[in-house]
Amino acid sequence: MLGIAAIAVAVLALPAQAQKKTNGPGAPKKLYCWDQNGQRVCSDTLPSEAINRARDEINANSGTRSAAIDRALTAEERAAAAAAAAQEQADLAAEQTRKRTEQAMLTTFQSEADLRRVFEERTSLIDNNVQTARYNVTSLRDGLITLLREAGNRELAGQKVADKLANDIQARHRELLWQQRLQASFERQRAELDGEIEQIIERYRVMKGPRPG
Numbered sequence: 001m002l003g004i005a006a007i008a009v010a011v012l013a014l015p016a017q018a019q020k021k022t023n024g025p026g027a028p029k030k031l032y033c034w035d036q037n038g039q040r041v042c043s044d045t046l047p048s049e050a051i052n053r054a055r056d057e058i059n060a061n062s063g064t065r066s067a068a069i070d071r072a073l074t075a076e077e078r079a080a081a082a083a084a085a086a087q088e089q090a091d092l093a094a095e096q097t098r099k100r101t102e103q104a105m106l107t108t109f110q111s112e113a114d115l116r117r118v119f120e121e122r123t124s125l126i127d128n129n130v131q132t133a134r135y136n137v138t139s140l141r142d143g144l145i146t147l148l149r150e151a152g153n154r155e156l157a158g159q160k161v162a163d164k165l166a167n168d169i170q171a172r173h174r175e176l177l178w179q180q181r182l183q184a185s186f187e188r189q190r191a192e193l194d195g196e197i198e199q200i201i202e203r204y205r206v207m208k209g210p211r212p213g
Helices: 004-013 075-104 112-117 120-156 163-208
Strands: 030-036 039-043 055-059 065-069
Touching: 075 120, 075 163, 112 163, 120 163
Parallel strands: none
Antiparallel strands: 030 039, 030 055, 055 065
16 A cells, blocks of 8 residues: 555645646646655656556545556466467357257257257367467567577677667567467367367267167
């Protein structure tokens, strides 16, 4: 929780006119507070280096917190969130399919081919995800190799690797790792779907039983 002393010091440091509602009716002055190098920093402006940090927004007139902003997600966290969203979508589709097949397995499906068609939408969805992820991985890997080759040539020529080139290499590598995780997740879902289909087909066969001669 934000310390009272930190708020008070920051508010008192503002010009007197900044502590009043100068941005129009109903628009009080904001105060931003965040942690930096182990210390609590408060300011009436938000510098660029603090944009991605977790912060509190304070009403400079009342000293009360008006909002709490979480820090920006890292590439790894974005990859985990994307994989979780994809898994949630696949799980929802799986549950819907299971309900349909259990209710109509005996009355609707006259053959195993009819039953397999229920899974076509899910199979197509996951196959598309797999193909897209594979394409992205290949493209990102090729781009990273090109950047690394350029950096290597500059070093062999005794030249300094430009900061922009070094940053591009790091960014491309992070994106590649992200897409590789997504690809592995989609391929695992595809394998699990194949197993699920076979289990349901086997259950269908048992429920149908042998037909009278």
